[in-house]
Amino acid sequence: QSVLTQPPSVSGAPGQRVIIPCTGTSSNFGAGYDVHWYQQVPATPPKLLIYGTTNRPSGVPDRFSGSKSGTSASLAITGLQTEDEADYYCQSYDASLRGWVFGGGTKLTVL
């Protein structure tokens, strides 16, 4: 059971907008810690997609955006493309566990 909760899967058609939620607790998001998002294409390492809740590293398209409110965070992907099909993980710091924690991951299928 992951400290951060994500749905196992989401799907959308090309061009659509999808949201991947990530639910935390008062000891991570609720304590003010940022959320970070990673994209993992099969058989490759995770790639940082969003850092510090809302920031995109250089090279990440602006179709990807992140947000956080209270104990919940989300990743939004607009203009869905087939190349976006991957697993997405949220991650934060947990003060109660005194360590870094991940969500269980969400598989995005582009229909």
Next chain:
Amino acid sequence: QVQLQESGPGLVKPSETLSLTCHVSGVSITNYYWSWIRQPPGKGLEWIGNVYHSGNANYNPSLKSRVTFSVDTGKKEVTLKMTSLTAADTAVYYCARVVAEGFDPWGQGTLVTVSS
């Protein structure tokens, strides 16, 4: 650019000790914390811990009793040692740079299989 390359034995017997190395290039190893993260086949990511070149480290509480880290600044290497391995430790092990409480970049990972 920053590049990380993990290396290790691939196959380890149950109850033995695992030793993995992460070679860091493209950045000073003394400027950052370095992390180990693992991913069992078909499953999600699990943070193992972070280490600084001074030896200061943070550990996942569930693994703390079995894990130690070290940093060799001359060789530009970060090492993970994990004792008393079981089949549950079978995973791809990644090293990553810690940046603002996130991880970037990641190495390609090395698969460790625990089996007799």
